[in-house]
Amino acid sequence: MSTKPKLYYFNGRGKMESIRWLLAAAGVEFEEEFLETRDQYEKLLQGGSLLFQQVPMVEIDGMRMVQTRAILSYIAAKYNLYGKDLKERALIDMYVGGTDDLMGFILMFPFLSAEDKEKQHVLIVQKATSRYFPVYEKVLKDHGQDFLVGNNFSWADVHLLEAILMVEEKKSDVLSGFPQLQAFKARISSIPAIKKFLEPGSQRKPVPDDKYVETVRRVLRMYYDVKAN
Amino acid sequence: MSGKPKLHYFNGRGRMEPIRWLLAAAGVEFEESYLEKKEDLTKLRKDGSLLFQQVPMVEIDGMKLVQTRAIANYISTKYNLYGKDMKERALIDMYVEGMFDLNELLMTYGYLPADQKEEYFANMMDKAENRYFPAFEKVCGKELVAQMMLLP
Numbered sequence: 001m002s003t004k005p006k007l008y009y010f011n012g013r014g015k016m017e018s019i020r021w022l023l024a025a026a027g028v029e030f031e032e033e034f035l036e037t038r039d040q041y042e043k044l045l046q047g048g049s050l051l052f053q054q055v056p057m058v059e060i061d062g063m064r065m066v067q068t069r070a071i072l073s074y075i076a077a078k079y080n081l082y083g084k085d086l087k088e089r090a091l092i093d094m095y096v097g098g099t100d101d102l103m104g105f106i107l108m109f110p111f112l113s114a115e116d117k118e119k120q121h122v123l124i125v126q127k128a129t130s131r132y133f134p135v136y137e138k139v140l141k142d143h144g145q146d147f148l149v150g151n152n153f154s155w156a157d158v159h160l161l162e163a164i165l166m167v168e169e170k171k172s173d174v175l176s177g178f179p180q181l182q183a184f185k186a187r188i189s190s191i192p193a194i195k196k197f198l199e200p201g202s203q204r205k206p207v208p209d210d211k212y213v214e215t216v217r218r219v220l221r222m223y224y225d226v227k228a229n
Numbered sequence: 230m231s232g233k234p235k236l237h238y239f240n241g242r243g244r245m246e247p248i249r250w251l252l253a254a255a256g257v258e259f260e261e262s263y264l265e266k267k268e269d270l271t272k273l274r275k276d277g278s279l280l281f282q283q284v285p286m287v288e289i290d291g292m293k294l295v296q297t298r299a300i301a302n303y304i305s306t307k308y309n310l311y312g313k314d315m316k317e318r319a320l321i322d323m324y325v326e327g328m329f330d331l332n333e334l335l336m337t338y339g340y341l342p343a344d345q346k347e348e349y350f351a352n353m354m355d356k357a358e359n360r361y362f363p364a365f366e367k368v369c370g371k372e373l374v375a376q377m378m379l380l381p
Contacts, residue, residue, distance in 0.1 A: 051364050052327050063319060069298065070322030077315055090294060090303045097296030098281050131281055 005030045005060040008044065010219065012212035013205045014107065015068045016056045018100075018162060020204060022072055024197035025158040026079035032203065041219045072096075076155040088150045095136070095148055095156040099163040102132045106166050110208040111216075111226035120228045121170055128167045133178050136160055140180040146187055153191065161188045169207055234259040234289040234304075237273060243336060244297045245285045247329070251301055255308035301325070324365065331361045 005023060009016035011034040023030050035041055035055065044050055050057055051066045058065045061078075065071045076082040076092075083089045105124045112120055139148055148156040164185055167174050175182050188194055197204050217223055234252060238245035240263040252259050264270050264284065274282050280295045287294045290307075294300045305311040305321075312318045334353045341349055 051323060052330070052360055061316070063316070065319060065323065067323045067326035069326050070319060073322055074315065074319045077318070086303065086306055087290075087292070089306070090292060090299055093299030093302050094280060094294065094296045097299055101281070135280055 004028075005058055007032045008035065008049075008057040008059075009055050010035050010212065010215055011205070012208050012215070014056075014208075014216070017205055018068065018103070018159060019056060019058060019071055019075070021158050021162050021197065022075050022081070022155060024202070024204070025153075025191075025193055026075065026081060027193045028075075028079065030203070035219050036215060038219055038221070069100075072155065081153065081155045081158070083150055083154055084152070088154075091149045092154050092156045095139070096159045098132055098135060099156075099159045102128060102163050103166060106170070108226050108228065110213050112228055113225065116228045123228070124167060125171050125174060128163075128174060129177065132163070133175075133181060136184075137178045137180045140184055146184075157184075157188055158194070161185060161194070233257075234287055236261045237264065237278075237286040237288070238284050239264050243285075244332075247297065247332065248285060248287065248300055248304070251304050251310065255304065255310060257304075257308065297329075324368065327361055327364060331357060 005028065007016055007019065007030055009032070011032075020030070035044075041055075044055075044057070045053055049064050051064075054066060056066065056068055056071065058071050060071075060074070065074060073082070083092050102124075105120065105127060109117060109120055109124070136148065143151075145151045147153050148160065161184075164175065164181060175185065189198060196202060234257065236245055236248065236259055238261070240261075249259075264273075270284070273279050273284070273286070278293050279286055280293070283295060285295065285297055285300060287300050289300075289303070294303060302311070312321050334356060338346065338349055338353060
């Protein structure tokens with residue numbers, strides 16, 4: 001029997017991608033079961049595996065965990081990526097909250113109409129450059145350390161790198177006003193576990209495409225129009 | 230100077246209400262500063278008090294904490310309301326996240342235009358009755374915990 005964590009989700013980024021990043025950063029091998037049909041999803045539902053009838057779901061340490069944040073917190077704590085004390089944890093939680101909000105603007109992007117996509121694109125870049133990136137730029141500048149919290153690699157660093165790369169996919173020069181973040185990106189990307197995850201052939205998922213959107217809609221019967229936030 | 234936590238938010242529930250509940254449950258007295266005018270928010274932003282320019286913000290133990298979850302996690306750990314080990318924390322996190330999702334639905338409802346309210350309300354109640362409450366009903370009966378733990 002495998003003791004590797006097993007991830008249940010679509011074959012695409014969505015809400016599971018941050019979990020893949022964190023496991024990879026922790027050097028933890030994991031398995032994945034991709035939802036492709038409605039039947040698979042209904043089987044999971046009937047089996048009682050999904051506490052709130054939703055994925056992501058991760059089988060880990062004898063638990064069937066759901067809720068992205070709960071899963072991430074568990075992994076971060078287990079693999080010592082959650083700071084050394086309560087105050088460091090508070091900082092990590094705050095920083096992750098910010099990058100989570102930022103990535104939230106990108107999460108629904110593939111499901112938007114063409115017109116809404118245009119508006120959302122502008123919004124994503126605007127939020128990134130005026131609200132979120134300046135915060136992390138300042139944090140790094142003020143303490144001059146390599147990592148966001150406690151001079152140690154943590155979940156906050158992984159999450160920020162993920163967010164930076166996602167925004168860069170929308171606007172490739174988005175870091176041009178942020179020298180600290182540019183250096184941060186280079187530094188964190190060169191950590192062996194992260195470097196490996198960024199290479200082709202890893203379990204990192206590509207930018208969502210029409211096939212991904214179609215699969216999600218089909219499996220979840222989510223045929224309504226998604227509105228931009 | 231008061232040693233009590235100080236909450237900065239509107240005079241209403243929104244995203245601060247779970248924090249009020251938590252502090253109350255922990256038996257911790259707290260103060261509140263209500264945002265009433267746009268200038269109140271602008272001032273906090275200009276002060277550099279709001280990390281991401283947003284409320285909720287809670288002044289506690291020398292920090293200006295923002296992000297609802299960060300605040301809730303800090304308070305619950307500090308006052309021993311976060312379980313005794315990682316596995317208990319995982320369960321608590323799962324249940325709390327479900328509640329946050331339901332709370333989001335409730336909050337959104339308040340801001341909808343009148344013509345969208347009826348349909349939204351029906352969907353929200355459906356989720357409460359068929360998704361969230363049953364999950365917690367089962368937990369109380371311990372069934373769910375057994376289902377969630379993988380059998381060997």
